[in-house]
Amino acid sequence: MSAGAKRTLSADVLVVGGGMAGAMAALSARAAGASVVLARRAPGATALSSGAIGVAPDVWAAPGEPFSSRLGTLDAARRLAATRSHHPYAVVGAGLERLEEALAFAAEALSEVVAPPGPRPLFLATNYGAVSTCALAQRTMLGAELSRPGLLAVVGFRGHLGFDARLVAGALASAAASGGPRAVPVELDLFMREDASTARPHELARMLDAPGAAEEAGTLLRAALPPGATAALFPPVLGLDPRARAMERLSAAAGVPVGETLSDVPSVPGYRLQVALDERLALAGIELVRGDVEHGGRPGGPVAAGGVVIEAARWVLATGRFVGGGIVRRGRLQEALLGIPVQASESGAAGVHLAVRPTATLTVRERRAPQPLLAAGIRVDAILRPLGEGGLPLHAGLHAAGAVIGGHEVAADGTGLGVAILTGYLAGKAAALR
Amino acid sequence: MEGYDVIVLGGGVNGTGTARDLAMRGLSVLLLEKSDFACGASGANSGMIHGGIRYMLSDRHVTELACRDSGYIQRIAPHLLFRIPFLMPFTSAKEEATLRERATWYATEVYVGTYDQYQPLKRGKRSTRLTAEELYRLEPALRPGLAGAVTFDEWGIDSHRLCVLNALSARAHGAILRTWTEARELLREGGKVTGVRWRDMITGHVGEARARAVYNATGAWSPGLARRNRLHVPMRPGKGVHLTLDRRFSNYGVACTAVDGRQMFLMPHENDSIIGTTDDDYYGDPDDLEATYDEVEYLIEGVESLIPTVRRARVTRAWWGLRTTLYEYGKGEDALSREHGFLEHGAEGAEGLVSILGGKLASYRVQSEEGADLLVRKLGRTADVCRTHEEPLPGGEAPADVPALAERHGVAAAVVARVVYRHGARAEEVLRLCDEDPRLRLVLCRDEGILGAEIVYCVRNELVRKLQDLRRRCRLAVSACGGLDCARPAAQLAARELGWSADETRAQLAELLELGWRERRAVLDGHQLAQEELLRGAHTGVGRL
Numbered sequence: 001m002s003a004g005a006k007r008t009l010s011a012d013v014l015v016v017g018g019g020m021a022g023a024m025a026a027l028s029a030r031a032a033g034a035s036v037v038l039a040r041r042a043p044g045a046t047a048l049s050s051g052a053i054g055v056a057p058d059v060w061a062a063p064g065e066p067f068s069s070r071l072g073t074l075d076a077a078r079r080l081a082a083t084r085s086h087h088p089y090a091v092v093g094a095g096l097e098r099l100e101e102a103l104a105f106a107a108e109a110l111s112e113v114v115a116p117p118g119p120r121p122l123f124l125a126t127n128y129g130a131v132s133t134c135a136l137a138q139r140t141m142l143g144a145e146l147s148r149p150g151l152l153a154v155v156g157f158r159g160h161l162g163f164d165a166r167l168v169a170g171a172l173a174s175a176a177a178s179g180g181p182r183a184v185p186v187e188l189d190l191f192m193r194e195d196a197s198t199a200r201p202h203e204l205a206r207m208l209d210a211p212g213a214a215e216e217a218g219t220l221l222r223a224a225l226p227p228g229a230t231a232a233l234f235p236p237v238l239g240l241d242p243r244a245r246a247m248e249r250l251s252a253a254a255g256v257p258v259g260e261t262l263s264d265v266p267s268v269p270g271y272r273l274q275v276a277l278d279e280r281l282a283l284a285g286i287e288l289v290r291g292d293v294e295h296g297g298r299p300g301g302p303v304a305a306g307g308v309v310i311e312a313a314r315w316v317l318a319t320g321r322f323v324g325g326g327i328v329r330r331g332r333l334q335e336a337l338l339g340i341p342v343q344a345s346e347s348g349a350a351g352v353h354l355a356v357r358p359t360a361t362l363t364v365r366e367r368r369a370p371q372p373l374l375a376a377g378i379r380v381d382a383i384l385r386p387l388g389e390g391g392l393p394l395h396a397g398l399h400a401a402g403a404v405i406g407g408h409e410v411a412a413d414g415t416g417l418g419v420a421i422l423t424g425y426l427a428g429k430a431a432a433l434r
Numbered sequence: 435m436e437g438y439d440v441i442v443l444g445g446g447v448n449g450t451g452t453a454r455d456l457a458m459r460g461l462s463v464l465l466l467e468k469s470d471f472a473c474g475a476s477g478a479n480s481g482m483i484h485g486g487i488r489y490m491l492s493d494r495h496v497t498e499l500a501c502r503d504s505g506y507i508q509r510i511a512p513h514l515l516f517r518i519p520f521l522m523p524f525t526s527a528k529e530e531a532t533l534r535e536r537a538t539w540y541a542t543e544v545y546v547g548t549y550d551q552y553q554p555l556k557r558g559k560r561s562t563r564l565t566a567e568e569l570y571r572l573e574p575a576l577r578p579g580l581a582g583a584v585t586f587d588e589w590g591i592d593s594h595r596l597c598v599l600n601a602l603s604a605r606a607h608g609a610i611l612r613t614w615t616e617a618r619e620l621l622r623e624g625g626k627v628t629g630v631r632w633r634d635m636i637t638g639h640v641g642e643a644r645a646r647a648v649y650n651a652t653g654a655w656s657p658g659l660a661r662r663n664r665l666h667v668p669m670r671p672g673k674g675v676h677l678t679l680d681r682r683f684s685n686y687g688v689a690c691t692a693v694d695g696r697q698m699f700l701m702p703h704e705n706d707s708i709i710g711t712t713d714d715d716y717y718g719d720p721d722d723l724e725a726t727y728d729e730v731e732y733l734i735e736g737v738e739s740l741i742p743t744v745r746r747a748r749v750t751r752a753w754w755g756l757r758t759t760l761y762e763y764g765k766g767e768d769a770l771s772r773e774h775g776f777l778e779h780g781a782e783g784a785e786g787l788v789s790i791l792g793g794k795l796a797s798y799r800v801q802s803e804e805g806a807d808l809l810v811r812k813l814g815r816t817a818d819v820c821r822t823h824e825e826p827l828p829g830g831e832a833p834a835d836v837p838a839l840a841e842r843h844g845v846a847a848a849v850v851a852r853v854v855y856r857h858g859a860r861a862e863e864v865l866r867l868c869d870e871d872p873r874l875r876l877v878l879c880r881d882e883g884i885l886g887a888e889i890v891y892c893v894r895n896e897l898v899r900k901l902q903d904l905r906r907r908c909r910l911a912v913s914a915c916g917g918l919d920c921a922r923p924a925a926q927l928a929a930r931e932l933g934w935s936a937d938e939t940r941a942q943l944a945e946l947l948e949l950g951w952r953e954r955r956a957v958l959d960g961h962q963l964a965q966e967e968l969l970r971g972a973h974t975g976v977g978r979l
Contacts, residue, residue, distance in 0.1 A: 128978065263976070264971075360956040368974060373958060
């Protein structure tokens with residue numbers, strides 16, 4: 001089909017990519033008065049995230065340092081920016097000072113599932129029993145926040161092996177040392193039916209959504225709670241549909257606050273986050289086009305995507321990294337849509353030449369160390385315009401947001417969704433300027 | 435102090451095979467393995483029980499022996515072997531083949547035709563000459579311009595399981611097996627070996643065991659062990675790297691020629707495909723080995739010469755091992771014999787110590803028989819005759835009925851098929867755990883068909899001491915997903931069985947993930963790189979592992 005035969009959508013801003021960064025860019029451009037089309041291939045890495053929003057963990061805290069004396073989110077982000085010059089927090093310069101504004105905007109946009117921001121970072125348990133520092137979290141998670149002392153009942157299901165309460169409680173001993181609750185495992189006679197015992201997390205969550213199911217779980221929990229229990233920690237399956245209010249019903253029946261852990265993959269909380277984003281995009285009047293954006297387009301010109309032609313003077317590239325598909329490596333690292341140079345280093349000699357080096361050269365043997373290859377992405381200037389090989393912005397109407405920007409390891413360094421929110425918010429605003 | 439007839443050092447295929455043979459003949463045996471079974475070359479080979487087609491040139495007797503033994507291995511572990519038909523395409527440099535090239539094709543055909551006479555020994559099919567048209571029908575991804583091919587038949591195997599099954603059989607016949615236990619020092623008195631001082635690498639316990647004979651089957655670690663004890667084991671260790679692709683990339687094995695003229699291959703193997711192999715001298719630390727980008731590129735390039743689309747294939751891991759080739763000076767790596775040999779150390783003041791060198795997986799059984807014969811002779815013992823070619827390995831006793839098992843135990847047939855592949859007739863014991871505890875029907879890995887029940891079964895019955903041992907028992911965390919789905923729940927199950935604390939479980943998980951990371955570093959590209967990002971999100975991000 002020729003481009004001329006297709007329906008044409010005109011808008012001020014085209015956002016490419018529909019994960020957290022793309023949604024934030026679209027919503028912030030829309031809030032600034034621009035008309036916005038969002039084109040995406042599929043839900044991005046946000047749907048596979050832990051479901052809470054890590055922004056800037058206090059990585060300088062000594063082991064066992066009290067939660068109460070850890071750096072606040074903005075302070076930690078400033079310190080990170082000061083020490084890692086290629087991190088997007090550093091690259092945006094003064095833009096970092098708008099972090100709290102961006103987070104408040106995100107919390108409001110995601111209010112279906114996310115609780116309003118508080119003054120202090122949140123310390124949340126993961127389903128490995130690790131403690132994750134987050135700036136925002138879903139309401140389903142707050143009941144088991146770890147910064148208060150007390151007695152936390154860590155719940156396992158006698159009918160399902162996906163979550164081992166003993167091991168999670170054991171690992172959370174470290175939280176108690178930092179002023180958190182003492183964790184004790186309890187096992188509930190839940191999911192005892194044979195078809196539940198092999199169910200995937202999303203299926204378990206849907207079972208809890210069913211009428212009466214959360215109440216039954218709460219009643220079982222109330223009976224199993226150790227004396228003095230102040231809260232209960234559930235596996236990350238507290239409902240698939242936020243409107244079913246599984247956590248609230250469960251808490252009411254149990255008589256203590258109940259929260260869920262952050263999740264690995266597959267992630268029920270991540271799924272909820274993505275659904276909430278999609279709903280808010282629709283509510284804001286942002287046209288969603290599903291499909292690949294074809295190659296060869298540029299801001300200001302027509303571009304085909306998902307069976308339509310889109311015309312927008314300004315674009316926000318929020319295509320993500322490897323999971324999202326914004327950055328690909330097929331023998332060499334490439335930005336997938338526009339062929340923007342990719343840097344594969346956090347510091348030092350950043351530039352296009354690193355993109356052609358062998359992967360083993362771009363990784364270090366120590367698995368836990370920052371891996372330059374996994375931090376690969378495009379470079380941007382302080383107002384998030386992608387840079388070409390000469391270090392100059394490629395196009396006045398082109399901005400970027402989220403994981404497609406390199407210089408940080410999205411999945412592993414605890415700043416991933418924070419970068420998506422801040423850069424999405426700023427890029428959307430910049431793109432909305434006429 | 436514990437006393438034995440023989441102490442076997444090394445839990446590879448020679449060590450476990452010989453321990454089994456000795457135990458079956460009524461000798462008391464202690465086997466010490468410094469890590470886990472099949473951690474060296476025995477688990478990092480091409481995974482084939484081949485008939486030694488390449489030895490026909492030098493010694494047809496060797497080929498006959500290899501084929502005969504391959505037939506025996508099929509008899510004792512029928513569940514573990516699978517047919518791999520190979521294609522040897524006829525290539526020419528230009529469109530019109532030269533006389534010389536045609537002569538090469540003809541020679542290949544005759545050569546493979548000669549191999550046919552040994553095929554019945556291992557239930558192999560006769561070779562077939564394929565026209566170009568037939569060749570492209572069988573393997574459409576082959577590059578254009580090939581003049582046809584000749585086929586030959588070989589067998590594949592999970593070599594980790596082969597070692598484990600030999601070990602389990604040895605144990606059933608009374609052998610004592612200690613994994614993660616290093617032989618620190620040979621005990622000697624008056625020019626004779628009297629035993630071994632060992633150290634448990636997990637608990638730190640040290641101990642001594644006495645024996646009149648010590649059998650050194652430590653493969654690439656042999657020279658080091660010898661050096662520590664002021665002895666000498668000459669060896670030409672050769673590093674061999676393989677790649678695994680995320681699926682069965684071709685229908686048949688395809689013999690290719692590498693850039694330097696070496697023979698190499700792409701072949702379907704279990705649920706994946708394997709590309710192999712490199713062969714380079716390696717005198718470094720056998721514990722400090724990794725695949726390099728250079729080797730990965732060499733392998734891809736070799737296959738690309740016949741199947742260009744392999745460049746777009748998803749390589750899930752690169753893995754490596756050290757061939758323990760017999761020492762010869764002045765020969766190229768490929769020209770070195772794959773024959774095995776025994777070295778007695780009496781002249782060095784260690785009478786009673788025998789080292790086995792070289793050899794090949796496909797002939798492990800006969801190598802073990804010869805080793806056991808030698809040890810029995812040295813001990814001056816009367817012993818039962820060798821029966822390792824007759825008595826089935828655990829699980830090989832009877833065929834298993836996959837659909838019936840699936841029906842009876844409420845587990846998907848595709849998963850049961852993988853469990854049956856690994857456990858043979860004992861799959862029923864694995865599946866029975868699901869009847870007792872329906873939660874164990876949880877499928878931890880849909881690629882490899884790993885059931886919760888299989889983790890529990892292996893931990894209870896197959897000498898699992900570390901989480902990473904499950905890589906070699908049931909392919910935990912080795913498939914394309916890299917452990918995204920299976921690592922955490924498997925660690926929980928193993929922890930429950932072995933009583934690990936939360937900290938210990940995390941340490942075990944971290945170690946398992948470490949091994950996967952090392953295998954992926956040199957191949958992170960395309961979709962595998964996206965998978966790595968997900969993995970790091972789950973394990974480094976959420977798990978803080």
